[in-house]
Amino acid sequence: MSFLPKPKLHHPGLLPNALGYTRRDYEGAISTLCAGCGHDSISAAIVHACFQMDLPPHRIAKLSGIGCSSKTPTYFLGSSHGFNSVHGRMPSVLTGANLANRDLIYLGVSGDGDSASIGLGQFAHSMRRGVNMVYIVENNGVYGLTKGQFSATADKGAKSKRGVANNDEAIDLVSMAIQLGASFVGRSFSGDKAQLVPLIQAALAHPGAAFIDCISPCVTFNNHQGSTKSFDYVREHNEAVNMLDVITGRDEITVDYAPGAVEIVEQHDGSLLRLRKLAGDYDVSSRAEALGFLQHHHAKGEIVTGLLYRDPEPEEMHSYLKTTATPLNELTEATLCPGSAALERLNASLR
């Protein structure tokens, strides 16, 4: 349980980042999830990504809904404000938080039950609005905290631990996010840190609605033969379209690749994103191509991972709303209250 104190040992070899923080400063309380849970790997990837990007932990706000995945924000970024809100409603709370202060970095953590079942509407509408955030679904296809019922992302025909097949069609959150207007969409696997960490970093650097569907096997209720969200199944059917590296000023580009196999794009925070293409000419800037590719490979039983869609010129909610550059929560009476003279004039117009 999280009230057990976590040992605060600082390894003398832990190197600080550019802000002077060590990896430890990005960690949180000790996890209370099952040993081997995929979600803990995602927490570790978030810690790694934020540390490497030199993000000030207190400038990140982490929000979640309800469920195993939504408990995880306690286990990373201990110096950040966190909000474990209502089941399926993280997107609206995050949207409101973002409206109040556009200067923080928003990390929404959710699960497949939280986002694809009870919260499908809020998931969809937060993508439509272009909320500047990183929205991660830790997708294991089951309800863990209530002991193993199927969620809406469980594949049709997949078997539960008791051997019962799922009859309902699966919801593919990645396809939905692309269709609904998310400007950065990726899928990864909690067991593939090399792919996941740079994907999270690229999403954090993206100034718009970024969505990552991360397959994260449930070791207790959905890691058996017949499951399509088990470690073994995902490893066997993982069809990565690309691998990413985020190149910060400190790194040098040393490896040579065959021409056409690598694309380097400058991100909005100035860093470079190196895309190593693994699936021919997959074009990450085409919504239509991404959707066709996903359909095609889903029919073959494959799980497409990598950066699937990225809008090079994203827009976000505040630009639609024409909100002032100053965070709304910093505005004072002088800006907000029209005062008594204006009210007098208004009174006069109402007679």
Place this chain on the structure above:
Amino acid sequence: MLQVVKPVDGLVRVNDFVVKFANVNGSGSASANQMFGKAILRMGVPVATRNIFPSNIQGLPTWYEIRVSEAGYMGAREGTELMVAMNPQTWDQDIASILPGGYLFYDSSRVVPENRLRSDIIIIGMPLTELCNRAYTDPRQRQLFKNIIYVGAIAALLDIGLEVLETLIAEQFKAKEKLISANIQALHMGRDYAQTHLQCPIGLRVRRSNAVGDRIAIEGNAAAGLGAVYGGATVAAWYPITPSTSLVEGFQKYCTRFRVDPQTGAHNFAIVQAEDELSSIGMVIGASWNGARAFTATSGPGISLMQEFFGLAYFAEIPAVIFDVQRAGPSTGMPTRTQQCDVLACAYASHGDTKHVLLFPEDPYECFTFGAQAFDLADRLQTPVFVLLDLDIGMNERLTRPLVWDDSKKMDRGKVMTAEELEAGKDFGRYLDVDGDGITYRTYPGTHPTRGSFFTRGTSKDRYARYTELGSAYEDNMQRLLRKFATAATLVPAPVVRPASRSTKLGVIYYGSTAAAMLEAADLLAGEGIELDLMRVRAFPFSDIVNGFIEAHEKVFVVEQNRDAQLRTLLVNELEIDPARLPKILHYDGSPITARQIAEKIKGHPSLTARSFERSAS
């Protein structure tokens, strides 16, 4: 001769009568009718106007009621002195509502059979359709100018000079000369016809007065939206629902006027139309958690949908302002009819042990004042604050005191620990009560690099916001929330007491839009020798003054516009009053309560049949 004159003595009334316009929804009559009401107001005579409309855009019956009252009674009143019957669908009921000796004005282009009329009223026919068909070729013009023509005719019948109406037309159409002259022409056409063919004036007169004083006319919803602007709200998240929609539209209108940077065009506000009410309140809570002032506006069904979030905001202690413009429920109920039926649903909203702060504005003035104050209360108390309007005050233009604002007033952001205080090492416990008022310090996200962060959750926690399921920590927290609620009772607007002219053992408690009818009812009853001490409750939790008032009286009538006496339930439950001491006076058919209804129910109440109270007291 089109005018039918019967040998009936017409009612004679000066500055005290009701004109009712019966129209078809979507016919463009509303603005003409409103203009007529405003003209009387400009003559210095108070009017109470009500738009009675169906849940429909076009084709169903709608009424516009203008109560002219030099005495300033703003409540609805039964009976009509002058009925402008323009809707054949509602003809019979409209004719029936005319008081004996009253006047019927109708479109005589079509002959009305004798048996559909009454012999005890004055009948004034004018061939409006024929006149319009002769004057205009465009069907839409025929429809719209018909409304202006009857306004001109009625002005002549009531002996109202056209200058006021002409000024109003000029104001309404601003610089559009063509529209101004066309409308004025139609107005004259109506007046000229009436003066030539009808017996002008009738017994009803508007006489110039200065009873309006400096009062203004504004809808409660617009005033509440303006209150949110003055109260410093920057985030509004909402979902359209009658009768609350115009509140957010009001906020939008005044933000566009006052909150757009003239240089950059940047908006110092954000309004999001959410996908549903769950999302609206989620955004409000997210924004408030992050230090902005945020609100939503909704009605009963929206309140039901928001329940889970209200519990979170109560337990996690996040400010939120909710304007609930009440309408008749349950379910879709009567969405365009008024009631005070969400009192209990808001007071105890959500699962678990919860109690919420409620404010009850009586008119647009208080919609504005409470609309602004609600944000101070929500921040100070770190909890949801509900402002309970209803359709009657929300959607009708109401004569009200001029709005006032004290420029020296600063926003009360409540207990927010700053980066400097954290840096100086001040102990921060998110749920730690340091001074006994039950209210704890919070921090905004992003305040300090290493101090003051905490995890907000709906689960149980200790004083330092650490997750715990320890029973003692849970109870400690729940008890503190009760202390906080007791503090709230000292901060909310105090009740307003109006003592009777002589000592009495009878009292009345009422709230919100009932006020107008209640004050008039008290005058009616005083005229019959029944004296009542009045208390207008303006907020929940109840201040000690409410308890004291009930203690000081043998019986206290509780007047409400709902079936189940919801405020009385709160009084009984929270103050542990013997229910027998609180007789209920209820009205809940969807129409606004009237003075006569209140007066008759009080007079006929068994508590009064002995007629002993006021005598034994005096």
